[in-house]
Amino acid sequence: MIKRLYINTDGQGLYEITPQVKKVFQQTTEKEGLCTLFVRHTSCSLIVQENADFSAKNDMESWLNRLVPENDPLYTHIYEGADDMPAHLKSILTSVQISIPFEKNELLLGTWQGVYLWEHRHAAHRREIILHTH
Secondary structure: OEEEEEEEEOOOEEEEOHHHHHHHHOOOOOOEEEEEEEEOOOOEEEEEEEOOOHHHHHHHHHHHHHHOOOOOOOOOOOOOOOOHHHHHHHHHHOOOEEEEEEEOOEEOOOOOEEEEEEEOOOOOEEEEEEEEEO
8 A cells, every 4th residue: 555644844843743644554454564654855854763752852853953064164055055955964864764564553663652754944845755555
């Protein structure tokens, strides 16, 4: 099964999409297998991470912004703004695809795990995620 999920972002940050993924996922007729999520963009990413403590999100965002700063004088890809090249690099460091096993039509996420779209650009975007089960 292949389904599409569209997520609107308001700018840079982590957006938990676990409820939206579960809602789309529940349309599958498969009982067990692997659910693959793929975001069709090069300046955002997907991660599975803690969803219990908000400070974890803040720390991850702060850490990645320190690791990949804007306005690095070595960047040559600067035509789309100071956040564009860092967004591509952040996407490389995280991932544009994740896989989650499922059983009995339920994603096998851990107790404190959530699925996140990580928007790396400052502007709002509409992001498309492909959900594939096999």
